[in-house]
Amino acid sequence: MTENSLENLLKPSTLAAIKDLEILAKTVISGYFTGLHRSTYKGSGIEFVQYRNYTQGDDFKYIDWKTTGKSDKFYIKVFEEETNMDCQLILDFSGSMNYDNPNSNEKFAAVSKIKYTQMAAACLAYLAFKQGDRLGVTIFSDKIEAYATPSKRKEHLNQIFALLENTKAHGSGINENITRFIGENLNNRGVVFFISDCLSGEDRIVNLLSSLKFKNYDCVLIHLLHYDEVHFPFQNSHMFIDNETNSSISTNPETIKEEYQKEVTQFVDNLKNECLAKEIEYLQVTTNNVLEKILLQFLSSSRKAFR
Amino acid sequence: MSLIFSNPFFLYLLPVATLPIILHLISRGKPIKLFFPSIRFIKLGKVPSHEKRTLTDLLLLFLRILLLLALVLFFAEPKIKNDAQQLERSKCVIIIDTSISAYHQNYFATISEKLKTEVNQLNNQSDFYIINSAHKIINTLKTKNKSDIFNFISKLTPSHISPNHRQALQEASTFIGQSKGTLIMASLFDTSGFEQLNNINLKIGTEVKYVNADISRSNINILGAQFTKNDSDINTVRLTAKLLNEGLTDFKGDLKLSFSGKTESKPIQLMPNQTGTIVFNVDIPPNSNIALSIENDGFTPDNVYYCKSPQTPVVDFLLIKPSKPQNSEAIFIEETLRISNINMTQINFQAVNHDQFNASLPKPPHYIMLSACADLLTSEQLITIRDWHKLGTHLIITPSEEYRKCFSVLSNSGIITQTAISKFNKGISSGPVFFNNINETSPYTNIFTKNGVNDFISIPIHQYIRLFHLKNTEILLTTENDDPILLLNRLGSGTSFVFTISLDPTWSDLPLTSIFLPLIRQLINISFQNNAQKSQEYVLPGIYVKTTPNDSIYFLNNEQKNIPEKELGKLIELESPGIYQLSSQTYIVNNSRKHSKPDILSAFEFKNAILTQNNKNTLDEGSNPENDSLKNYLLYLILLLIFLEIFFHSENKNRKREVLA
Numbered sequence: 001m002t003e004n005s006l007e008n009l010l011k012p013s014t015l016a017a018i019k020d021l022e023i024l025a026k027t028v029i030s031g032y033f034t035g036l037h038r039s040t041y042k043g044s045g046i047e048f049v050q051y052r053n054y055t056q057g058d059d060f061k062y063i064d065w066k067t068t069g070k071s072d073k074f075y076i077k078v079f080e081e082e083t084n085m086d087c088q089l090i091l092d093f094s095g096s097m098n099y100d101n102p103n104s105n106e107k108f109a110a111v112s113k114i115k116y117t118q119m120a121a122a123c124l125a126y127l128a129f130k131q132g133d134r135l136g137v138t139i140f141s142d143k144i145e146a147y148a149t150p151s152k153r154k155e156h157l158n159q160i161f162a163l164l165e166n167t168k169a170h171g172s173g174i175n176e177n178i179t180r181f182i183g184e185n186l187n188n189r190g191v192v193f194f195i196s197d198c199l200s201g202e203d204r205i206v207n208l209l210s211s212l213k214f215k216n217y218d219c220v221l222i223h224l225l226h227y228d229e230v231h232f233p234f235q236n237s238h239m240f241i242d243n244e245t246n247s248s249i250s251t252n253p254e255t256i257k258e259e260y261q262k263e264v265t266q267f268v269d270n271l272k273n274e275c276l277a278k279e280i281e282y283l284q285v286t287t288n289n290v291l292e293k294i295l296l297q298f299l300s301s302s303r304k305a306f307r
Numbered sequence: 308m309s310l311i312f313s314n315p316f317f318l319y320l321l322p323v324a325t326l327p328i329i330l331h332l333i334s335r336g337k338p339i340k341l342f343f344p345s346i347r348f349i350k351l352g353k354v355p356s357h358e359k360r361t362l363t364d365l366l367l368l369f370l371r372i373l374l375l376l377a378l379v380l381f382f383a384e385p386k387i388k389n390d391a392q393q394l395e396r397s398k399c400v401i402i403i404d405t406s407i408s409a410y411h412q413n414y415f416a417t418i419s420e421k422l423k424t425e426v427n428q429l430n431n432q433s434d435f436y437i438i439n440s441a442h443k444i445i446n447t448l449k450t451k452n453k454s455d456i457f458n459f460i461s462k463l464t465p466s467h468i469s470p471n472h473r474q475a476l477q478e479a480s481t482f483i484g485q486s487k488g489t490l491i492m493a494s495l496f497d498t499s500g501f502e503q504l505n506n507i508n509l510k511i512g513t514e515v516k517y518v519n520a521d522i523s524r525s526n527i528n529i530l531g532a533q534f535t536k537n538d539s540d541i542n543t544v545r546l547t548a549k550l551l552n553e554g555l556t557d558f559k560g561d562l563k564l565s566f567s568g569k570t571e572s573k574p575i576q577l578m579p580n581q582t583g584t585i586v587f588n589v590d591i592p593p594n595s596n597i598a599l600s601i602e603n604d605g606f607t608p609d610n611v612y613y614c615k616s617p618q619t620p621v622v623d624f625l626l627i628k629p630s631k632p633q634n635s636e637a638i639f640i641e642e643t644l645r646i647s648n649i650n651m652t653q654i655n656f657q658a659v660n661h662d663q664f665n666a667s668l669p670k671p672p673h674y675i676m677l678s679a680c681a682d683l684l685t686s687e688q689l690i691t692i693r694d695w696h697k698l699g700t701h702l703i704i705t706p707s708e709e710y711r712k713c714f715s716v717l718s719n720s721g722i723i724t725q726t727a728i729s730k731f732n733k734g735i736s737s738g739p740v741f742f743n744n745i746n747e748t749s750p751y752t753n754i755f756t757k758n759g760v761n762d763f764i765s766i767p768i769h770q771y772i773r774l775f776h777l778k779n780t781e782i783l784l785t786t787e788n789d790d791p792i793l794l795l796n797r798l799g800s801g802t803s804f805v806f807t808i809s810l811d812p813t814w815s816d817l818p819l820t821s822i823f824l825p826l827i828r829q830l831i832n833i834s835f836q837n838n839a840q841k842s843q844e845y846v847l848p849g850i851y852v853k854t855t856p857n858d859s860i861y862f863l864n865n866e867q868k869n870i871p872e873k874e875l876g877k878l879i880e881l882e883s884p885g886i887y888q889l890s891s892q893t894y895i896v897n898n899s900r901k902h903s904k905p906d907i908l909s910a911f912e913f914k915n916a917i918l919t920q921n922n923k924n925t926l927d928e929g930s931n932p933e934n935d936s937l938k939n940y941l942l943y944l945i946l947l948l949i950f951l952e953i954f955f956h957s958e959n960k961n962r963k964r965e966v967l968a
Contacts, residue, residue: 225345241346
């Protein structure tokens with residue numbers, strides 16, 4: 001299979017056709033990471049994994065002198081690392097995430113934000129499971145829809161997949177109760193992936209992530225926007241209705257496109273700068289971006305967390 | 308007061324005004340409803356209000372509809388018709404023609420009945436004025452009672468004098484005055500003697516009506532007859548007649564051809580002012596008296612055209628040969644040309660003995676071949692040939708044994724410029740000379756280059772005549788001694804080809820070779836092309852035609868006319884009947900009006916004048932100040948709407964631009 005065809009296969013629009021999130025996650029992970037990464041971190045844990053040659057900079061205390069004596073070469077004992085780190089996925093399932101444009105002719109705008117969130121969360125969960133991290137999930141709309149305490153069991157992973165599949169997006173979005181709940185329940189150190197469109201309560205989200213930083217969490221805000229929300233590809237007269245407040249605006253999209261895009265860019269920049277100021281990693285993705293972008297972010301963040 | 312339209316058919320275009328609405332509906336439709344989470348970014352921008360834009364769009368739509376409506380109305384030319392004017396039109400004048408023509412057969416009874424019907428339709432409130440008019444006003448009656456009119460009509464008696472209704476028309480004009488009345492003119496024809504209507508001053512809008520006997524007013528004018536060759540029999544001709552319907556109605560009838568006790572007729576059908584051509588496929592002997600006739604209606608006399616067929620048939624190629632039968636050369640040429648003519652050239656060929664030739668042909672032939680008989684012709688015959696030659700007849704000349712005399716008479720009469728010096732006679736024992744040079748630039752001799760050089764090189768020439776010739780002679784063929792065999796002279800429009808060899812086989816083998824006939828045909832064909840018959844057109848006198856620089860000389864009935872150089876390229880009037888031969892066209896001017904009575908042609912002109920007058924009335928009515936201002940208002944409205952349309956359109960665009968800025 002060529003790289004191009006693989007890339008095509010792993011496009012969100014293609015992946016959306018895979019109903020089972022576990023299969024989807026496996027497909028993505030195997031597609032991107034086979035042969036590139038080892039699935040677990042090796043280090044100075046309890047459970048022995050393998051020997052390897054000594055290289056400059058290795059701690060002397062890990063040299064296995066017995067083997068070294070037998071072979072006249074320095075060997076290091078490698079153990080599976082026991083991290084005791086949490087990987088927390090906080091997912092926004094508010095009504096705005098439901099957005100999908102059935103009239104769109106754009107080839108990139110094939111999946112809704114909620115579908116993309118489900119796919120991304122599934123992949124992250126699977127990757128975390130493969131890494132041996134404890135995985136916790138919080139799904140909220142205008143209330144906490146689901147919460148799964150961190151665990152590294154396989155059954156837990158399956159439960160999380162089921163949660164992702166069965167929870168519907170609705171409601172107005174993050175509020176004080178939700179931030180309080182998350183603040184109270186996330187106490188271990190680890191990495192937090194917060195997936196949201198941030199269209200309501202973005203300050204609250206940033207503050208929440210900022211507070212989690214103080215609890216030794218590495219926070220990643222994945223700002224997910226739909227292709228239409230960024231590129232505004234509408235033509236002819238439209239009546240835009242807010243699906244959270246039901247307010248509407250009738251206009252000719254072509255005349256306001258430029259102004260709209262300016263506003264969106266400014267919003268994204270502001271959010272990014274705010275995250276940067278509070279040391280929150282910010283990743284802006286649109287529904288036409290391949291999932292690789294998020295997974296790479298996962299790897300980079302979790303490595304940082306384990307260092 | 309009511310609104311009428313001069314061009315009401317434009318009102319059919321009114322639905323076009325709905326076009327902007329249709330386009331608007333198609334292009335806009337309903338806005339697409341979409342649940343959109345990022346609506347906050349739209350709110351933040353300066354969104355042009357949909358309602359506001361809809362208002363502007365609706366205004367533009369309204370303007371466009373108005374513009375289209377105004378355009379349609381402008382072209383439909385609305386006019387305000389004042390009903391008060393209708394009421395005013397209460398004066399009615401009836402002029403009854405009681406001149407002699409009106410009592411022809413029982414037509415006056417018909418006219419009376421029709422007049423009564425017409426009077427019955429008139430407004431009862433009218434003031435009637437009846438004028439009995441013939442050469443002058445004979446009797447009058449002013450009344451408000453229609454029955455008085457009927458009594459008046461029943462008592463009318465004919466006058467025996469030609470009509471002249473000027474006085475009656477002036478009286479009518481005075482009576483009607485400025486009140487826009489009705490004028491009814493009753494006569495056999497709607498034109499009889501009412502020509503003066505153009506000269507009286509009627510109030511614009513006066514209604515003019517004609518009451519007449521509905522007799523046929525068709526009149527066929529036989530413009531002329533043209534005789535054409537009869538392909539099956541050159542001794543007879545066929546006739547083509549040219550006709551024009553100068554009447555006012557369609558004509559359907561027969562054209563009769565009578566000659567030598569025979570009658571032939573052909574049906575014709577012509578619309579007014581239409582020209583037609585009738586070809587009679589009958590063989591007409593030469594010099595026959597011919598009559599072409601058309602039966603017109605009972606009132607108009609038959610139209611008859613007399614002419615005579617040509618004395619002899621039209622001849623294209625005339626072979627003049629010696630009358631002595633022993634001249635084998637001439638017999639050979641005659642037979643050869645006859646065969647050649649049937650198979651190839653399709654020209655009228657005629658052969659005459661030299662002593663039978665005279666100037667009696669109606670038209671000079673295109674070609675004359677003088678076959679070894681020039682020395683036998685009289686000076687009169689030579690002069691005829693020279694005159695024809697000068698006008699365009701081409702000659703092929705072959706000398707006889709009496710070659711000196713041949714060249715002498717032709718030279719003296721001015722037909723050729725060569726004289727014979729001696730006969731070259733090499734003798735059979737010492738061998739012949741051969742053709743050597745061809746004038747390859749001449750179209751007459753390119754036949755040799757086509758057929759191959761060997762064909763003529765091998766032709767032996769035993770005898771030929773050495774000539775003294777002038778420089779303007781063109782040499783087409785020479786022997787290997789550089790002596791001319793075939794020369795070309797020009798005189799006037801004519802060309803002559805002179806052989807220096809007799810076509811007798813003792814002189815050369817040329818007549819027996821395969822070259823001879825193609826050569827003769829080549830000479831004939833090219834001269835025919837140069838002298839192609841010019842097209843002819845039958846016209847009425849008084850037309851103007853444009854001359855070209857080639858028309859410095861033209862012929863009227865074969866008489867030469869000169870056009871001054873400064874007049875070239877201008878129009879000349881073909882005023883008198885005759886045949887005008889211009890460089891590119893021949894006009895046959897024929898005026899056969901003398902054949903028909905009454906003078907229908909002028910009646911036709913009069914009818915046109917009446918129509919023009921009526922049109923003028925309509926136009927004048929349209930040009931009354933109220934109607935003019937209505938038209939102007941429409942025009943101003945259109946301009947205003949166009950301005951507003953441009954203004955709002957650009958305003959709309961600017962607003963959008965501002966929003967984006």
